[in-house]
Amino acid sequence: MGVGGCLVVPWRCLVVLCLRLVFLVPAGVPVRSGDATFPKAMDNVTVRQGESATLRCSVDNRVTRVAWLNRSSILYAGNDKWCLDPRVVLLTNTKTEYSIQIQDVDVYDEGPYTCSVQTDNHPKTSRVHLIVQAVGFVSEDEYLEITGITREQSGEYECSASNDVAAPIIRRVKVTVNYPPYISDAKSTGVPVGQKGILQCEASAVPAAEFQWYKEDKRLVEGQKGVKVESKAFFSRLTFFNVSEQDYGNYTCMASNKLGNTNVSIILYEISEPTSSTLFQEETTTALTPWKGPGAVHDGNNGTSRRAGCIGLLPLLLLHLFLKF
Template identity: 45%
Template structure:
């Protein structure tokens, strides 16, 4: 007679099933070969299994130890985060699995400002705008890999591209342009000397499109010539640049 034991007790005595687990079954290959089949293996199935065969002389036993491997799963991950430039940032990623998975961090950056860590924690002191982006946490063991991402947004005060003076003939269309780099996106204000210009003021149109603001004169007059200031503003600060609109002689 054959007996099959596990760390939880007797599974089979002969062909009589003692285990109440429906996942476990005895497979008889022939009179001398027997197998135990366990479906949908989980961690509770790990341990030593003993097969004992009763012969006329003495019982013979053999054993096998089952090690259950578990794919990695990221259990805890930092949420998407928004910080101001210069802040110290810590991203955390913990994972479970068997064997214990290794955890790595990587900044997915096409700009070449790569950043990585071979630890659950990624420390970024005095963060700069170049370190903003999508951070990827990877947990890997012998079974498989789990990957999740965190988006890190870095706020910073506006900086503006130096304005270019524009020459326009009387009666022609003229456009002054102001470009700003900022997070959050900057709001624009235009001034003539110390007086703010509003959209539609004296036939002037102001059009903002993301990081670019345009001040358009549809019919330049002598009074339009002069110095204009563009100011870019967000909650962290402001920056400005000056642009001169000047007369340009017409050519015949």
């Protein structure tokens, strides 16, 4: 059964559901200047595989709408649950905090999660990165040897020593696995002339990656007129405040640490401004693609996972909302 009670999700049902979504979920645009501390989500959450992960977002009484998203999939909008994953539950929805919990986490749950709020018709977002540690080694010897260690095997290891005289003594050792960067997400973006444009790439690395942006052979730096470069531990964002014809083209995001580097090409291309009459004038067929994680919809007939039909229209709708602000 699909979202909203539709047994088979026709395009008209998708339109109704996504129109409902427009009034529940704000556009996923970056936090505006001056509001960097609101909303405030945790920087990152690290849990072991099989444990529960709590994602918290601090809000205040200015908020009119709230939502949690996993990439482009909606988990909760207010008190309404939009994903069918039973492991995802709403913990708190008050005037000061909006939090959810993902139970029995698995490695495919790892990645970015977004807290999105709306205040006085201004959407704002804050991101938290979930890290899942998969550790499954057991040894009855004095030493634990891990050959060919991988990044998934980093985390805390527990040593227990006991005999028949006293209670066991337990000590914990944290193992950090260093690895070169790999870029997990980077998408080309279409923006109309005169609008705000954003290019973003996400990379995982230990030690944390350092990011650099290039257009052709020219490096882009913070403070360049009309362009803002913002880099965090897991992602880097290139923002154009007023896109011109000269801004369109191919950009390169490079992530590096002392163990190596990697890069990806991203294109900023021109599109025409959409109108409300063209958004829904044609029937929309949603492609069913394999997907795992809390935002997935489980197909009980064939055992595969797919996104909810309505989610396929989300990027277009968010773009429409984004252009209004």
